[in-house]
Amino acid sequence: MICIVGVDFSQVQSYISNSRKLSDIWAGSYIASYLSWCLANNIIGDLEERVKCGNICENCIITPTLENNLFHAIRKNGIDQEIRKRLNAILELQRLYPIFPARLTFITECKEKNELKNYILDKLHECYRKLIPYNELKNYIEKLDKYKFTSYTPIEPYISVVELEEYNSIIDVCKLISDLKNPKNEDFQKMLFEKLKKLSEEMQFKKLKVITPEAYLDIDELVKDIDSGKIRLNDIRGYKYCEMCNKLPAIAEDSEDYLCGWCLIKRKFGVYIWAKLGGFPSTSDMAWFDYKINKSLEITQEERSAHIKKLFEIIFKVNEIKLPNYTLFELDEKEIMRRYADYPTSYAIIKADMDSFGKLLLLEPEFIKFKDEDLQKEYTKKWKSLLPQGGAIKIIKEIEREINELVIEDLESIFKNHAIPIYIGGDDLLAIAPTDKALELAIKLRKNLLKFKTLKYNGRSICIVLSHFKYPLKISLEILERAIKYLKDVLVYKFADLEVMKDSLIVVNNERGILSEAIIPFRYIIDLDNPEKNEVASLLDVAQKIILSVRKGIYSRSLIYDLGARKEFFTSLSKVSENTVSKLFMKIMEDNKKNKDISCLEQADYETIAKFSKIKVNNRSVIEDFIKLLGWFS
Secondary structure, three states, X not given: OEEEEEEEEOOHHHHHHOOOOHHHHHHHHHHHHHHHHHHHHHHXXXXXXXXXXXXXXXXXXXXXXXXXXXXXXXXXXXXXXXHHHHHHHHHHHHHHOXXXXXXXXXXXXXXXXXXXXXXXXXXXXXXXXXXXXOOOOOOOHHHHHHOOOOOOOOOOEEEEEEXXXXXXXXXXXXXXXXXXXXXXXXXXXXXXXXXXXXXXXXHHHHOOOOOOHHHHOOHHHXXXXXXXXXXXXXXXXXXXXXXXXOOOEOOEEEOOEEEOHHHHHHHHHHHHHHHHHOOOOOHHHHHHHHHHHHHHHHOOOOOOOOOOOHHHHHHHHHOOOOOOOOHHHHOOHHHHHHHOOOOOOEEEEEEEEEOOHHHHHOOOOOOOEEOOHHHHHHHHHHHHHXXXXXXXXXXXXXXXXXXXXXXXXHHHHHHHOOOEEEEEOOOEEEEEEEHXXXXXXXXXXXXXXXXXXXXHHOOEEEEEEEEEOOOOHHHHHHHHHHHHHHHHXXXXXXXXXXXXXXXXXXXXXXXXXXXXXEEEEOEOOOOOOOHHHOOEOHHHHHHHHHXXXXXXXXXXXXXXXXXXXXXXXXXXXXXXXXXXXXXXXXXXXXXXXXXXXXXXXXXXHHHHHHHHOOOEEOOEEHHHHHHHHHHHHO
């Protein structure tokens, strides 16, 4: 029988976030991305072998579409010349970007559903074993095998299967998908779309059931061996817990961390992959990156070239930064702190998440998310006309193709802002950046959507966490996840009489261990019938102008203090007159200008400030949070 199958990996976010080092996060992201792609590739390869369908079998993968998918193209040597020329230096690490989403929808054939599910799990476990760096783990491999850490993955998938009773030939289905522009395929697309909706409902239901991959491990045998002294990591509780996931008993000590089998594999995989590339950057590397560049430009007495991490080398090439020497990049943490008193201490973690992406793939777009459900339904009907034209599957493929191209845009934006990518799944993204570049990068990531026919209407929620480089990474990641969830599921803005959600930036300042947040909406809702007329990130553009002017010395630092002292007053003033808000802001700016002949803001910028001052979040004007941003980033 012919079936449509949905595979969604469980606990991916927690598996990635349960990390002690940046290389651990990257390794968790890469493993999830690779397993998803490897499964897709195996499905295609097995079909090609069984039914001799050739390249047409690639059409069995519905989402993510493989057209323009960088992760797939790299492994198939199928990158077109235009993309290769455009990405240039970035492609030097072409295989090491986790950019394949940990979810799959595909069509295949099978005799019965349980057999198909077992086949998928077997292929997945086989892919996982291929990833394991056995040489790096030679001292532990016997234990890993014994307790089944190599037999199962830490992200076992949810699998749903829906039968396509109307067809009995996988080749016929793949041919129909390959010819979606043909008007004669409309009936096929309607049928397949209905099956996709049924599959989506099943997947949502299955996700209510918690998958615990730990249940497949031989924990009883592991605990017995700890009790008997075969594993000497016991403490007063009987055994030590893994310091990365805090779920399982540790079986080994690595870099002063006690780790379970799965976390040990993740740690060693990251170390193994990056060992020949200078290692993966640390949190202190990211905090000091731009600082070191500026200092290196000042110091010219040493011309020798120093060893440098490959990711940083790519940033230099992408931005055409030519330094007289790299010696500062060899200094360790203590030496930097001894030599320089003005070294920065914070870095930024940035997460971007597409709003209502699942709804978009079901062709029920929520280009602006309202709290009122009736209002949402009314505008969803209107906005369906903004989707690409054609059959339902053709539209879904077009949206997925845009997502693949968005990955390329985001990858470029990350490197051009001196940041490094952790994962880029298209609809979601995680990156690490120097603090000075974080706001600029967040604005760019939001505006990247504007380059696409469909995605330009969609929202994107973005979170920046500013953290001290010595603050526990795991806690910073937990703060990040809570903040983005709050932004997407809880927070409501009041635009006049409208209550609107999502499509906003939240910045959490955790530099000194005391949390403070600032929230700015990306759009000011002016035309609900024509979402493309709404400006994107206009208030943040104004913030960036002011921040750069303060850094350049056009305005004195006292500007930030004068604005900060009046931020609550701006909330009160916004209730009376937005024109007065504009005038007061302008006066404070003029009073703190060092050079009276230079101005960074135009009249339209002050009007933007005044306009946004009317938007309320948690009963305060957005301008209060706008002023906080100026202080944190200038």
